[in-house]
Amino acid sequence: MTEKLSAETSLRGYAGVLTTQKLPYGLVPAELCPVIHCVKSLNHLADRDVVALNPNGYVRTLFRVASEHNVLFATDRCNSFCLMCSQPPRDVDDSDRLSEHLRLIELIDPRTREMGITGGEPTLLKDGLIHIVRKCKEFLPQTAIHILSNGRLFYYGSYAHNLAEVGHTDLMVGIPLYADTDHEHDYIVQSRGAFDETMVGFQNLGRHGVAVEVRVVTHRLTVHRLENLAEFIYRNLPFAAHVAFMGLETVGFAVPNIETLWVDPWDYRHELEQATRYLADRGMHVSIYNHQLCTLPVSIWTYSRMSISDWKNEYLPICSACTARERCGGFFSSSIRARHSEHIGPFEVLPA
């Protein structure tokens, strides 16, 4: 609301008011409408964005029209405890947030192209997640939905079946897989039995016709058998719609575990090339996320995507001279601060 607030301003019809101004005396009692005043800046918001106002004055931005990377944070809880988790879970009872999620979906611009559902582990909402997807189908029929899940609860075939039953036509579940054997994967996600549950989860989703994506984070514990993992994916998950190799984001748990996880992308470029080619040569759809082109063999540049969320993406000063910058995935802001490859350097001429 842009007009100048005065004691006479009618707030009728507003669900709430955010203002940088100081609240004029006498306004609040006139209308039953929450108002947060003296907000420092509202420049990041635009018409049709969605925010949540907390009674303590905390304003959370839930949806931005201008962003391609909107996500619904389904829950803070998780049943895994991954060594490199970028959003460390919190063991809180947030089951009452479901109604907020459902309300949010009603408010989102139906022209939105894609929306993520993440967490925490969204499937911990159990039927709540099914409600959310059903609501998306109803209110956002043109919006692709991408759920980021560890897939473990899809071990229960009925749950996979229920998700499929919603009949959402543009739904994908992205599920991380870190190794071709159970103990290695279980160690990385710090949960015994997780590999088995995830693998069965993949199969159940595939069986019920839900599109799945396999996500592999590349770090010191995964890169040495990356091509073996690619083979395992091809043999056991050939129905996967997409396989993504993702560079490490040095936030969350990756920070305390950095010595266990860190490997310079330059040092595993050949393993990444082999694994990418292995899948691509067999007709699978492969992407490389969160890698800088100067750390990748040119033969796999074509699989590198500009994937980092707009608000997390940065480049180094040295990158300003690079001719490949327009095509480069860039860095996570966090990785720029924490640690990045020692082989970052500009291409003066674009490699053929």
Place this chain on the structure above:
Amino acid sequence: MPADLGFHPKEHYGLVSAHPYRLLPFRFMRWQTGEVLVVNDVGEHLFLDASSFDAFVRHRLDSGSDTYLDCKAKHLLADSDSTVPIDLLATKYRTKKSFLEGFTKLHLFVVTLRCDHSCHYCQVSRVTEDRERFDMSRETAERAVNLMFRSPARDLKVEFQGGEPLLNFQLIRYLVNYANECNTQEGRRLEFVIATNLSPLTDEMLVFMREHSIFISTSLDGPEAVHNANRPRRGNDSYEITLRNIGRAREALGHDRVSAIMTTTERSLLHPREIIDEYVRQDFDSIFLRPISPYGFAIRTRKAWEYGAQEFIEFYKAALDHVINLNRNGVAFMEVYAQILLRRMLTPFPTGYMDLQSPAGAGVGVVAYNYDGDVYASDEARMLAEMGDFSFRLGNVHEQTYEEIFGGSVLQALQEASCVEALPGCSECAFVPYCGADPIFHWATQGDPVGNRPTSAFCTKNMALLKHLFGLLHSGDAFIEKLFLQWATSQDLPHRLAS
């Protein structure tokens, strides 16, 4: 790694019990190099050196080694009580056997036995003007089509055979229209192929074929001398006619609607390179090197082919070598039998090639309706009948019901004799996941549908070719590896094989 945050070291997720790993089902074959080829039930494989193999089978592999992880990831061993490795194997097995889904998909209609050629390797054609006697009638065609639609398959492929099917084009026309009419109710994906020597081809026929998107599969045995010697006809001009009509058909229907198959005779054995070169010259992008059908010779001599299996293998290897060299020189060209085997070796997917399945494709994948209404388990089964052996006659469209024909004892016996996983001489062979059975071949050549593997030309051939392909893949030649992978993963399987 900070334990105070609650993280556990790797050992925490390692082997929980002291008991050693279990072996999951696998087969193996010792290689000339001393290595051992280890293959699981769904065709995933690896080569182990002799000492690693020894350690593997004695449960002594070091659980920290890459070999251990390789074996575990390929589901050759399991080290927990989890049933998930078995579940994953089961899913992969189901995928590999999914060629069985939908039951009989390929339906051969022998619309006439009449033919203008008198190829010596053909046992079924008749050079005659007697239309009444050897042509399929409309009533028989209708009954056969009705039976075809009883098959639950979503994809149905109708292949017209002979004799020379174009000599009874009226019936083809009638049958295509009738099947399409039925299909407005049925809603199947229906496809038509005519297996023809093309000599009676008219422009009018081409118009009809274009209207109904019909594929042509013709015969080209090699260069002029080989082709005309293999495929004699009055005037000795088969080669010239075939090529002219391939050109007309390509122009009318589209280049990729016309394919050719070759048959290897004793004469062909001398010309592997020339035969390949002829196919390249005629602008085909693949060839299927097929040994001659045994039917005929077999009945008289109990011999597989007019030449020995070993001679065919040498011919095949020379031809394949030439194909590979062509590719090295930039000519994209494929050998289809290698493609089928490589697809089985290198991908998790099934192949719908009916002549090499387990259980055999006879009846459950393919069925042949003869001109007189007799129903046979395959094209070979009706060839056998033309030689007087009716062992694999399933019934007649005028006399038996669908249930009697497809649920009868003949088909059941064929299935029982054709699961290589359980056949003597096959069940322990490392190549089981890549191979199949041919009970009709073994009946014809050995007098028994199961057959005796050590003396089986079918077994000798497939063993040799699979060994050869594995050898080439394992030779360290990166070009071959890439080429074979391209063949294996190519989407365009020749239409007669795809299902």
